[in-house]
Amino acid sequence: MKKILLLAAVMFAAVTFSACSDDDDKDEKNSIIxxxxxxxLTGYDNGVIVVDKDIPKDDEPMHYLTFNSNGTWTEEYPNSxxxxxxxxxxxGEKLTKIYHxxxxxxxxxxxxxxxxxxxxxNIIDIDEEDGYNGKEVRTYKRI
Numbered sequence: 001m002k003k004i005l006l007l008a009a010v011m012f013a014a015v016t017f018s019a020c021s022d023d024d025d026k027d028e029k030n031s032i033i034x035x036x037x038x039x040x041l042t043g044y045d046n047g048v049i050v051v052d053k054d055i056p057k058d059d060e061p062m063h064y065l066t067f068n069s070n071g072t073w074t075e076e077y078p079n080s081x082x083x084x085x086x087x088x089x090x091x092g093e094k095l096t097k098i099y100h101x102x103x104x105x106x107x108x109x110x111x112x113x114x115x116x117x118x119x120x121x122n123i124i125d126i127d128e129e130d131g132y133n134g135k136e137v138r139t140y141k142r143i
Contacts, residue, residue: 031115032090035066036140044135065140073097093121118142 040059043051055062064076067088075084086100093114099107112121119142125132 011104032067032113032119032121033069035064035143036121037143038063039064039141040139042137042139044133044137046133065142114128 019052040054040056041051058079060077060079061075061081062077064137066076068074071087071089073088077083079104084099084104086098087100088095088097090096090113091114095111095113097109097111099105099109109125112124112126114124116122121140121142123138123140124134125136125138127136
């Protein structure tokens with residue numbers, strides 16, 4: 001009986017400590033690597049949905065967002081021919097993108113990322129300023 005209790009205690013400790021990992025940020029970064037297509041926009045003003053629409057391929061805001069394993073990203077707007085690029089980092093749920101292109105060089109953008117599954121990524125921008133509470137959720141699907 002003592003052996004069974006000891007084995008159960010060892011297994012509990014192993015499961016408990018294996019759940020906490022220093023590699024969580026690395027895993028989150030690895031999970032967004034790849035090419036993503038912008039598919040949906042939901043916008044909120046003070047908690048009320050004001051925009052909730054799918055993004056058709058012929059719509060101007062439609063774009064592709066690619067995260068590379070070397071910490072770089074590109075954003076392609078095929079309808080206008082514009083491309084943005086830069087570097088990114090992830091800390092917990094926070095995505096920081098720094099632009100490195102002629103138009104916005106050095107501009108830093110911080111968002112919250114949410115992976116609902118391996119093929120769906122939400123990038124959330126929150127605007128809380130002077131009593132205003134706005135939020136924009138852009139949904140991407142892995143392609």
